């Protein structure tokens with residue numbers, strides 16, 4: 001019912017939970033004093049008639065008492081708010097720090113939708129756990145004991161009867177918990193699954209529309225939503241039923257206590273004031289436990305949500321080193337490099353290759369041979385490789401992520417842009433870049449005149465740069481990469497799916513870069529790698545051939561075959577274009 005790890009995690013929130021218990025308890029003590037006064041007043045009125053001075057004395061206690069209770073309630077609410085606000089702040093901070101520690105590889109460990117749901121609604125679920133449930137748990141133990149302590153001198157038998165009936169409520173709660181645990185696990189599995197599926201379908205809406213598969217996807221969503229509706233109804237039914245049982249115990253128990261007190265009064269063993277005390281306070285024995293019961297379901301949701309949060313916080317973190325790479329050129333060497341995404345399926349099977357400082361090296365090979373995986377390892381995205389990958393003699397796993405990002409820049413085939421100005425998107429790469437530097441980078445990729453015609457650096461980009469053409473987007477990505485100004489550049493299919501003019505332009509800039517930087521080029525189009533110092537041809541996670549273009553052509557192996565096939569195809573396509581023109 002109480003999760004110690006949650007409490008330990010959120011030490012700061014603990015003090016507010018203690019305040020909540022204290023304010024509730026003080027409010028109960030004041031209530032006892034008020035009830036004791038009312039009971040005494042009625043008894044006195046019965047014996048001596050209604051006297052003004054007696055009423056004034058009673059009001060002198062009751063009115064300040066009510067005011068004090070009002071203040072206690074306000075202070076309780078304030079402490080509850082502080083406890084839950086702290087929880088949200090602390091937990092979201094922990095999740096964020098964890099994402100940072102997981103580094104660029106975090107998306108391999110958790111889906112975006114689950115992460116959003118967990119840090120959004122998952123954390124919200126804990127608000128009630130800390131803001132209400134936790135303090136109520138302790139107060140529900142404290143209140144009946146306090147009442148027993150006050151009422152037992154008046155009538156021990158009735159007070160004991162009331163005290164003994166209270167544990168029936170936690171008993172029901174525990175029975176419900178047995179069912180609820182499994183049910184809630186399934187509920188959250190379905191809930192997070194629905195979120196993942198919804199996000200995926202939303203992101204792939206264009207593809208779904210192109211293949212007119214949106215109707216089928218909507219039907220899928222309907223089915224998943226229906227499953228979620230059903231499990232939600234099951235959870236609600238379980239909660240409602242247990243609430244009803246708890247109500248019966250709470251009000252039934254209070255009624256039994258009142259009947260017992262009345263019987264004692266009828267037999268003359270209890271005074272009028274005494275019986276009135278029991279009538280007015282009997283329900284208070286049960287109400288805190290009953291309220292705990294209603295918070296319990298929300299508390300359980302919170303605890304279940306925290307299971308997910310803890311599972312995320314416990315994810316193994318890649319060992320990130322602290323070594324710095326220093327300034328200057330970078331020399332990269334891989335020796336017997338191996339890697340697999342899933343244990344049973346090795347992707348890289350002992351790659352040995354060199355990228356000497358300021359060299360131009362290319363990786364080619366059929367789709368799925370492992371080229372991007374190598375780029376991913378170099379960029380710190382794919383952690384846990386075997387063999388060795390050294391940068392200036394320093395093992396990559398020992399290099400700090402920050403240092404790595406300061407020395408390597410990667411441009412992929414689908415660079416991401418944010419809905420902001422061109423200036424803001426460029427400044428991501430170099431926050432201190434001057435206007436002149438940004439314009440120079442745009443000029444190098446032949447984009448300056450276009451951007452200037454659209455309002456200059458203030459031109460607003462739509463989400464992910466969707467108001468640019470594919471070629472313009474890639475050229476802008478290259479300009480941003482140039483501003484980053486690092487000793488190593490990796491281009492992973494940076495020219496695929498773009499117009500020939502943009503491709504030529506980008507390759508020109510890459511060739512220019514090779515004069516002063518270490519460049520790793522991954523390309524399907526072998527014409528682009530001809531000028532490389534060294535070309536590695538990958539096959540099934542191994543290096544099948546290696547050498548300069550001329551050497552590989554002399555070897556007359558797979559590289560030469562592929563090169564000649566592509567040249568022929570391009571000549572054919574060129575010929576067709578000319579004849580159409």
Ligand SMILES: Nc1ncnc2c1ncn2[C@@H]1O[C@H](COP(=O)(O)OP(=O)(O)OP(=O)(O)O)[C@@H](O)[C@H]1O
Nearest residue numbers: 108341342347365366367368369370371372373374
């Ligand atoms: N995140 C991942 N999880 C599991 N398997 C993956 C993941 N990324 C890639 N793979 C697998 O690793 C293998 C190599 O993929 P990789 O992207 O490195 O190949 P590639 O040579 O770059 O291919 P392409 O030229 O088509 O981009 C593929 O069989 C792919 O299925």
